Each structure stands twice: as structure tokens, then as C-alpha cells.
Amino acid sequence: MKEIEAEIIKEYGENRLIIRAVSGSGDKMASGVFSIKEMRFGGGYVKYLTVGGLETDPRFRRRGLIRRMIAEGEAYGRENGAVFSVLHPFSFDFYRKLGYERVSDTVIVSFPIETLRFAPFFREELVPLTKDLVPAFVDYYDAFSKNRNLMFRQYEESVNSDGTYVLKEGGRITGHIKLENRKHFDGVNRCEPDGLFVSEIGFLSPEALLKLFGFLRMFEGEQKQVIIRDAGPVPEVDSVLKSYMETSYTVRPDIMAKILDPEKALALVPYRPGFGSFTLRLDSPESGICGTYLVKESLTGAPAEIEKLPESFGQVPDLTVSPAAFSKIVFGFDSYTPETFSYLPGASAGPGSKKALDAFPKQINGWFEHF
Numbered sequence: 323m324k325e326i327e328a329e330i331i332k333e334y335g336e337n338r339l340i341i342r343a344v345s346g347s348g349d350k351m352a353s354g355v356f357s358i359k360e361m362r363f364g365g366g367y368v369k370y371l372t373v374g375g376l377e378t379d380p381r382f383r384r385r386g387l388i389r390r391m392i393a394e395g396e397a398y399g400r401e402n403g404a405v406f407s408v409l410h411p412f413s414f415d416f417y418r419k420l421g422y423e424r425v426s427d428t429v430i431v432s433f434p435i436e437t438l439r440f441a442p443f444f445r446e447e448l449v450p451l452t453k454d455l456v457p458a459f460v461d462y463y464d465a466f467s468k469n470r471n472l473m474f475r476q477y478e479e480s481v482n483s484d485g486t487y488v489l490k491e492g493g494r495i496t497g498h499i500k501l502e503n504r505k506h507f508d509g510v511n512r513c514e515p516d517g518l519f520v521s522e523i524g525f526l527s528p529e530a531l532l533k534l535f536g537f538l539r540m541f542e543g544e545q546k547q548v549i550i551r552d553a554g555p556v557p558e559v560d561s562v563l564k565s566y567m568e569t570s571y572t573v574r575p576d577i578m579a580k581i582l583d584p585e586k587a588l589a590l591v592p593y594r595p596g597f598g599s600f601t602l603r604l605d606s607p608e609s610g611i612c613g614t615y616l617v618k619e620s621l622t623g624a625p626a627e628i629e630k631l632p633e634s635f636g637q638v639p640d641l642t643v644s645p646a647a648f649s650k651i652v653f654g655f656d657s658y659t660p661e662t663f664s665y666l667p668g669a670s671a672g673p674g675s676k677k678a679l680d681a682f683p684k685q686i687n688g689w690f691e692h693f
Contacts (some may be wrong), residue, residue, distance in 0.1 A: 518547065
């Protein structure tokens with residue numbers, strides 16, 4: 323089969339790059355959209371490269387076009403200060419070959435509405451999100467999202483108020499809930515509820531969460547089931563639920579990430595105090611990011627100090643990671659011991675691995691919306 327040449331066309335917009343591969347006859351072979359977004363990591367906002375809209379015409383697949391586009395997109399991300407690259411994969415195996423790894427899951431929680439009887443009925447002070455409340459909502463959302471990675475920075479013009487109710491207490495917003503109340507027709511003149519769909523739930527305190535559950539109880543008699551679309555970034559919900567026998571959980575592996583700037587990423591991790599220092603070796607086929615890094619705890623409470631060591635560094639590093647394993651520990655997908663860490667792809671534990679792994683906390687990741 324004759325190889326078809328592809329012309330790569332780049333279209334730059336504000337914080338966005340669209341890439342198309344076009345054949346000599348003008349056929350669109352493949353395309354992708356790469357955007358620079360501000361999202362949460364480690365308590366602050368960081369620049370991410372978001373990868374989306376990747377598609378290849380079936381006639382032109384298996385020609386390495388997506389690989390070429392991702393390489394171009396990641397270069398664009400680095401040039402614009404992106405520390406991480408994130409995407410929703412169509413294939414975990416495919417993106418793992420490019421250095422991406424799973425860092426977050428979508429967790430769907432479903433339970434009968436009657437199991438919320440531990441929460442008193444509540445309707446006062448929970449009001450629809452109107453335009454005049456949007457500035458206060460942005461301030462609230464900033465506080466709610468602080469320690470939940472992968473949450474987009476909210477701006478007043480980007481807030482979608484459809485189906486959103488906010489909890490007002492003492493002149494400020496302390497919680498919110500976004501509902502999708504779906505119904506379907508079953509037979510003649512008969513409407514059956516599909517369930518009360520909660521697409522978002524947020525809160526600043528246990529009391530606020532309890533009041534949100536009390537608000538959901540106001541739908542008793544109309545709805546039988548509550549479905550929280552993604553409870554991954556709000557594990558507190560699971561801590562408050564009581565009737566686990568009637569509660570079901572569906573876990574769908576979702577977000578993959580790659581570290582574009584290892585030094586900045588290591589500096590941003592919210593390490594547990596008292597680790598002192600450790601060394602980490604990143605083995606990667608990409609020469610620009612591989613190397614050995616020294617991570618030193620700051621005694622003043624400032625971010626950790628990161629130093630890239632010379633290639634002549636001859637000691638066995640405390641941790642050796644592939645790009646995929648690196649994403650796992652940086653995003654705190656789980657807590658690891660030297661024994662469990664060695665099961666990650668391309669990972670090996672050195673002499674000070676326990677101290678090093680203890681420094682990386684488990685983190686909350688999620689709510690990276692499709693785009």
C-alpha cells in the first residue's frame with residue numbers, strides 16, 4: 323500500500339491550538355484540539371494542557387498521526403508554561419505508550435432517596451443560582467475546589483447556572499448542588515421518574531453537606547432514586563451516607579495525565595512534612611524530561627526545593643519511575659509502600675524509598691469536565 327503524505331496544519335487561537343493532518347488531495351486525515359487551562363493542583367492554580375477532539379478518519383489510521391499531533395501539542399503546552407497534560411482516553415493502552423497514566427476515576431453513587439432520612443428536611447436558604455449571586459458563587463467555588471485537583475478555575479462569565487441551587491448562610495454561599503431531574507413516558511399518560519440526577523455537589527462544611535442532603539429529601543414521593551454522577555472529587559459524601567447496603571458504586575477509570583515539566587511538578591506536590599530529602603530518577607524516552615532530581619524539604623514552609631542532578635550522579639536513587647508511574651505518585655492517585663510501588667509500570671524502589679513514598683500524599687482528583 324502506497325504511503326500517503328500528511329501535511330500538518332496548525333491554527334492558533336487564544337490559549338488554544340487546533341492541529342489538522344490533511345492529505346495531498348485535501349482530505350482531512352486527523353485532527354485534535356490542545357488548550358491551555360488553569361486548573362487546581364496541590365492547593366493552587368496551575369497551567370494544564372488539555373487534549374481533546376482527537377480523531378482520525380478510518381482510512382488513515384495506524385499511520386502515527388495522533389502521535390505526531392500529541393507531540394506537537396505537548397511542545398505547544400511546554401512553550402506556554404503547562405506543567406501537566408490531561409485527557410479523557412479512548413484507549414488506556416494507547417496513551418500509556420505516550421507517557422500518560424490514569425490519575426482519576428469517575429465514581430457514580432446511587433441510593434434510594436429514602437435512605438437520606440438521617441438528614442432533616444431542609445428548604446430554607448437554598449435558592450436558585452441567579453446572576454446577582456454569581457460573584458459570591460465564584461468566591462465560594464474557589465474555596466471549595468482548593469484541595470481538589472483538576473478543577474477548572476471559575477470565572478463569572480463561565481458559570482453555568484442551569485439547575486444549580488446554592489446554600490446561603492450568613493450572607494455567604496457555603497454549598498451548591500446541580501440537578502438534572504429526568505423523567506420518561508412509560509405507556510399512555512403515564513410518566514415514570516428516572517431518578518434524581520445530581521451532576522454536582524459541593525460544600526464547605528459537614529453541616530452544609532447535611533443541608534444539601536436535606537434538600538434532596540424534598541423530592542421524596544416524586545423520585546425514588548438519587549444518582550450522584552461523579553462523587554470522585556467529593557469523598558466526604560461517602561463518609562456521610564449511612565445505608566451502605568442499599569448504595570451502589572460504579573467506578574469508571576477516566577482521566578489520564580502526563581508530567582510535562584518534572585521540576586515544576588515536583589515543586590508543586592503538597593508533601594507530608596518531615597521527609598527531609600530524597601532522590602527520584604525519571605526514565606523516559608523523551609530526553610527533555612528524563613533525569614535524576616533531588617527533592618529537599620523547605621524548613622520555612624515554602625515549596626520543596628528541586629535540583630536536577632548531573633548525569634554523573636552515581637548513587638542508586640530512592641525512587642526510579644517511568645512517566646506513567648511518575649504521574650501516579652505526583653497526583654497522589656493512591657498511597658504506596660515500597661512493595662506496592664514496585665508494581666507500577668517502570669517503577670523500582672531504592673534504599674530510601676519508604677521515606678520518599680511517605681512524602682507523597684494521597685490526593686483528591688476529579689471533575690475534569692469533557693470539553
